[in-house]
Amino acid sequence: MASIPVLPLLLLFLLPVYANAQQNQSNLILLGSSLSPNANRTSWLSPSGLFAFGFYPQDDGFAIGIWLVNQTEKTIIWTANRDDPPVSSNATLNFTIDGKLLLRTEQGRELSIIDVNQDDGPATSAAMLDSGNFVLYKNHSNVIFWDSFDFPTDTIIGGQNISSGNNLVSSVSISDHSRGSYSLNMQIDGNLVAYPVNSSVDSKDAYWSSDTYNGGYYGQLTLTRLGVLFLPGRFGGRILANGSYPDKNGTTIYRATLDADGIFRLYLHHFKSDNSSSMLTKWSALQNQCEVNGFCGLNSYCSGMGSKADCNCYPGFDFINTSNKFLGCYHNFSEDDCRRSKDPAMLYNVTSLENIVLRSNFPYSVKPMTKENCGQFCLEDCNCGAVSYTDSNCRKYKLPLTYGRINVNESAATFFKLKRIHSTQIPELFIGSKRSLILILSVSLGTVSCLCLVLATSSFFVYRQKLVRYRKLSENVNLGLAEEFTLRLFSYNELESATDGFKEEIGRGSYGVVYKGITSSGGKTIAVKRLEKAVEEGEREFQAEITVIARTHHKNLVRVLGFCIEGSRKLLVYEYINNGSLADLIFKAERPPNWKERIRIALDVARGLLYLHEEGEVCIIHCNIKPQNILMDDNWMAKISDFGFAKLLIPNQSRATTDAEGRSAYLAPEWEKNSMNISVKTDIYSFGVVLLEIVCCRRSIELNVSTADEIVLTDWVYNCVAAGELQRLVVVEDENVDFRKLERTVKVGLWCVQEDPALRPSIKNVILMLEGKIDIPVPPSPVLCIAVS
Numbered sequence: 078m079a080s081i082p083v084l085p086l087l088l089l090f091l092l093p094v095y096a097n098a099q100q101n102q103s104n105l106i107l108l109g110s111s112l113s114p115n116a117n118r119t120s121w122l123s124p125s126g127l128f129a130f131g132f133y134p135q136d137d138g139f140a141i142g143i144w145l146v147n148q149t150e151k152t153i154i155w156t157a158n159r160d161d162p163p164v165s166s167n168a169t170l171n172f173t174i175d176g177k178l179l180l181r182t183e184q185g186r187e188l189s190i191i192d193v194n195q196d197d198g199p200a201t202s203a204a205m206l207d208s209g210n211f212v213l214y215k216n217h218s219n220v221i222f223w224d225s226f227d228f229p230t231d232t233i234i235g236g237q238n239i240s241s242g243n244n245l246v247s248s249v250s251i252s253d254h255s256r257g258s259y260s261l262n263m264q265i266d267g268n269l270v271a272y273p274v275n276s277s278v279d280s281k282d283a284y285w286s287s288d289t290y291n292g293g294y295y296g297q298l299t300l301t302r303l304g305v306l307f308l309p310g311r312f313g314g315r316i317l318a319n320g321s322y323p324d325k326n327g328t329t330i331y332r333a334t335l336d337a338d339g340i341f342r343l344y345l346h347h348f349k350s351d352n353s354s355s356m357l358t359k360w361s362a363l364q365n366q367c368e369v370n371g372f373c374g375l376n377s378y379c380s381g382m383g384s385k386a387d388c389n390c391y392p393g394f395d396f397i398n399t400s401n402k403f404l405g406c407y408h409n410f411s412e413d414d415c416r417r418s419k420d421p422a423m424l425y426n427v428t429s430l431e432n433i434v435l436r437s438n439f440p441y442s443v444k445p446m447t448k449e450n451c452g453q454f455c456l457e458d459c460n461c462g463a464v465s466y467t468d469s470n471c472r473k474y475k476l477p478l479t480y481g482r483i484n485v486n487e488s489a490a491t492f493f494k495l496k497r498i499h500s501t502q503i504p505e506l507f508i509g510s511k512r513s514l515i516l517i518l519s520v521s522l523g524t525v526s527c528l529c530l531v532l533a534t535s536s537f538f539v540y541r542q543k544l545v546r547y548r549k550l551s552e553n554v555n556l557g558l559a560e561e562f563t564l565r566l567f568s569y570n571e572l573e574s575a576t577d578g579f580k581e582e583i584g585r586g587s588y589g590v591v592y593k594g595i596t597s598s599g600g601k602t603i604a605v606k607r608l609e610k611a612v613e614e615g616e617r618e619f620q621a622e623i624t625v626i627a628r629t630h631h632k633n634l635v636r637v638l639g640f641c642i643e644g645s646r647k648l649l650v651y652e653y654i655n656n657g658s659l660a661d662l663i664f665k666a667e668r669p670p671n672w673k674e675r676i677r678i679a680l681d682v683a684r685g686l687l688y689l690h691e692e693g694e695v696c697i698i699h700c701n702i703k704p705q706n707i708l709m710d711d712n713w714m715a716k717i718s719d720f721g722f723a724k725l726l727i728p729n730q731s732r733a734t735t736d737a738e739g740r741s742a743y744l745a746p747e748w749e750k751n752s753m754n755i756s757v758k759t760d761i762y763s764f765g766v767v768l769l770e771i772v773c774c775r776r777s778i779e780l781n782v783s784t785a786d787e788i789v790l791t792d793w794v795y796n797c798v799a800a801g802e803l804q805r806l807v808v809v810e811d812e813n814v815d816f817r818k819l820e821r822t823v824k825v826g827l828w829c830v831q832e833d834p835a836l837r838p839s840i841k842n843v844i845l846m847l848e849g850k851i852d853i854p855v856p857p858s859p860v861l862c863i864a865v866s
């Protein structure tokens with residue numbers, strides 16, 4: 078673990094910076110230099126003496142990083158391997174003769190503190206620059222090939238930028254610089270947005286944004302040396318802050334940090350000529366701590382103004398850990414009682430709280446009624462965690478409640494359930510049905526052990542359905558769309574009205590037509606896929622299958638929200654993905670994404686596939702990877718859709734339904750020969766074709782080309798690689814293409830499209846190769862027999 082530097086994943090594919098280095102011989106760090114906390118030299122200073130790189134104290138030990146010298150509070154601006162534990166004072170950092178920066182711990186473990194491509198090194202010297210950038214040079218200090226500015230942690234310094242796809246992640250605290258709870262993302266759409274880490278990075282999770290939009294594929298946050306923090310943009314951009322400081326005596330250094338409390342701030346450090354220094358806060362993105370989503374944990378709310386903030390449990394909840402109130406709260410009574418009771422309203426009474434903002438929660442039911450009835454409405458529904466009452470409407474929410482806070486301007490009253498103390502009456506149980514469920518379960522578990530997961534989950538579904546019918550609550554039992562991994566069961570009528578009678582068709586795949594819809598409760602946009610006749614299996618198998626699909630949860634996969642089975646009608650409900658498909662983006666867009674973006678998208682797809690093949694509970698072979706099935710979300714992140722049906726369709730139905738987009742171009746040869754030979758390598762083939770299409774921004778078969786040998790993409794790419802004519806593969810406008818990376822990428826593509834499945838790499842190796850972590854041998858021609866002319 079420790080040998081893998083923990084830098085933000087998104088940064089791994091950043092290209093190394095090639096620049097004409099302005100080296101300053103006076104502070105050049107030469108090969109063979111070393112630092113140690115207990116040696117005479119613990120850090121390397123910049124020529125100005127304002128920045129230092131080296132060991133600084135953290136907890137009981139030391140970490141390696143860059144800081145501003147002589148500050149009252151140690152101002153760390155960068156930390157290497159920030160999540161690694163501190164090392165002891167006997168550790169040494171050596172800039173070895175062969176050009177590596179190696180940290181040797183007291184235990185004798187050695188690890189590289191920077192992440193460089195093996196084909197970029199070795200370094201020949203290093204320097205701590207006056208800009209605050211720590212750089213490694215190669216070729217006798219002519220070329221910067223690694224610099225700390227490209228891998229920011231929680232801070233940027235005047236002169237530094239963050240470009241789209243990259244982010245800042247706050248530190249745990251002012252003294253612990255490992256990864257904390259918040260992330261500030263420079264999105265591809267040009268918006269700079271703050272989210273709690275580990276959230277779904279959805280607009281409901283965002284707590285601050287610059288509200289800038291570039292309409293395109295690139296965004297950048299810049300802090301100038303003069304203290305202007307801005308986002309340049311096609312539509313004028315936006316200045317977030319101008320920290321300019323009139324006193325020209327001494328030196329000023331600006332610093333923008335996503336602080337441990339989640340608030341992005343601009344600071345000024347002023348070094349006066351008498352060697353004293355001061356620090357000023359010039360700008361703060363937010364004034365109130367309570368506005369930071371995730372400051373308080375689940376089922377708790379934030380109260381207080383400014384930096385004075387407190388977390389409190391909602392009525393009926395207790396702190397998970399009373400000594401750490403930020404961790405959130407749990408219901409102090411069991412919801413099972415409610416589900417077992419015939420008359421749940423008898424178990425609880427309600428209490429209300431004023432001025433609570435619950436905007437990040439999505440109500441699963443909105444009904445007009447009086448305030449008095451609103452509380453009662455929740456009591457009768459075991460799924461209801463809280464209701465809020467505004468504008469004569471009663472909104473029901475499921476637990477957990479997220480990001481709640483007090484805001485005096487909020488007029489809503491929110492009701493919570495409290496357990497009645499003297500309810501001794503034992504509710505009647507559905508013992509009969511539960512027992513038989515257990516019996517069914519144990520029999521099936523005993524007999525078919527390998528299918529246990531699928532059976533159990535599908536039995537659970539059947540059980541839940543029964544329960545739902547029994548209670549005759551089907552109107553009210555909505556299992557919550559956003560928060561949980563549970564699937565919602567939709568009725569056909571509901572989906573028919575959500576899609577306005579299946580009016581707006583947004584896609585057509587091999588398994589059915591997809592329609593756009595809007596849920597009646599809450600108005601969330603959804604995509605509804607009506608599966609066509611091809612799926613002939615029984616309900617049970619279908620449920621088992623979609624249960625597996627629903628348990629997939631990955632940022633590069635389109636999320637399934639629910640389903641509907643009524644007789645032969647089978648429909649699936651997906652999250653709606655806004656920005657069209659990858660096919661539109663790379664084949665049809667006026668301005669296709671730039672090189673860096675394309676590489677990122679390819680890695681997105683690969684990571685989605687890695688999840689399907691290796692990381693999920695079961696291995697899912699997609700069988701239909703193609704750009705039309707890869708959708709682009711609001712942040713231009715690629716998400717694979719249409720997965721999980723292969724098993725339902727194999728062996729023959731699917732082959733009969735070839736869609737208009739000419740799917741055969743992506744099909745592995747073995748599929749045509751014998752569909753029983755399908756394996757994960759089938760997907761690798763399709764991925765390879767898609768990868769080459771992404772790189773070259775053209776279809777795998779393109780008739781509108783200048784010479785006949787360009788028609789079939791894989792052959793053309795192979796010929797170009799063999800002839801050393803890589804530049805033919807990319808369009809001229811793509812100014813930033815890194816040809817070594819291009820070569821690497823097309824080589825990966827060519828390995829993936831090998832006719833012999835055994836030669837194709839696993840998706841894990843594909844990712845490692847794309848990231849430059851492992852070597853790529855020269856690929857053979859993709860076709861086994863080459864016609865010799």
Ligand SMILES: *[C@@H]1O[C@H](CO)[C@@H](O)[C@H](O)[C@H]1NC(C)=O
Binds near residue numbers: 116117
């Ligand atoms: C550290 O400095 C002391 C005195 O300044 C000197 O005697 C000693 O040799 C130095 N040690 C190393 C490892 O350079």
Ligand SMILES: *[C@@H]1O[C@H](CO)[C@@H](O)[C@H](O)[C@H]1NC(C)=O
Binds near residue numbers: 099100101103
């Ligand atoms: C190199 O560093 C010295 C000492 O701080 C400084 O005086 C000089 O201007 C620097 N030269 C360049 C080219 O940055």
Ligand SMILES: *[C@@H]1O[C@H](CO)[C@@H](O)[C@H](O)[C@H]1NC(C)=O
Binds near residue numbers: 166167183
């Ligand atoms: C460092 O090494 C010395 C000599 O081996 C040992 O006495 C000392 O306790 C070590 N220091 C730490 C902090 O482990």
Ligand SMILES: *[C@@H]1O[C@H](CO)[C@@H](O)[C@H](O)[C@H]1NC(C)=O
Binds near residue numbers: 169179
């Ligand atoms: C690192 O440097 C120290 C001091 O110069 C030396 O004792 C140690 O052997 C070096 N370690 C490596 C791995 O080069």
Ligand SMILES: *[C@@H]1O[C@H](CO)[C@@H](O)[C@H](O)[C@H]1NC(C)=O
Binds near residue numbers: 216217219220
């Ligand atoms: C190394 O630098 C020299 C000039 O000092 C230059 O001529 C040469 O092309 C460089 N080599 C590489 C591989 O960049």
Ligand SMILES: *[C@@H]1O[C@H](CO)[C@@H](O)[C@H](O)[C@H]1NC(C)=O
Binds near residue numbers: 299
């Ligand atoms: C930051 O962006 C500006 C404007 O695009 C550019 O001039 C500058 O060179 C960039 N700085 C770095 C360190 O990349």
Ligand SMILES: *[C@@H]1O[C@H](CO)[C@@H](O)[C@H](O)[C@H]1NC(C)=O
Binds near residue numbers: 257258259274
């Ligand atoms: C985020 O998730 C990771 C992995 O589950 C966990 O280790 C980390 O503590 C989480 N961070 C926060 C702030 O919850």
Ligand SMILES: *[C@@H]1O[C@H](CO)[C@@H](O)[C@H](O)[C@H]1NC(C)=O
Binds near residue numbers: 321
């Ligand atoms: C920032 O403020 C200074 C002083 O008020 C002013 O001279 C400068 O033009 C401002 N910069 C921008 C980009 O507005």
Ligand SMILES: *[C@@H]1O[C@H](CO)[C@@H](O)[C@H](O)[C@H]1NC(C)=O
Binds near residue numbers: 324325326350
């Ligand atoms: C700069 O510092 C000098 C001496 O410390 C002082 O005399 C002078 O007034 C200062 N100038 C400004 C603009 O503050």
Ligand SMILES: *[C@@H]1O[C@H](CO)[C@@H](O)[C@H](O)[C@H]1NC(C)=O
Binds near residue numbers: 350351352
């Ligand atoms: C500031 O530090 C420099 C270098 O250490 C020293 O030469 C100078 O005398 C100091 N000035 C004051 C006012 O302490």
Ligand SMILES: *[C@@H]1O[C@H](CO)[C@@H](O)[C@H](O)[C@H]1NC(C)=O
Binds near residue numbers: 126127146147352
């Ligand atoms: C930091 O403080 C030391 C000692 O007080 C002084 O010699 C040095 O010049 C200061 N450095 C800066 C950059 O102010």
Ligand SMILES: *[C@@H]1O[C@H](CO)[C@@H](O)[C@H](O)[C@H]1NC(C)=O
Binds near residue numbers: 495
């Ligand atoms: C609700 O129940 C709690 C606990 O039994 C009790 O303290 C509270 O007074 C009751 N509230 C109402 C309105 O009945």
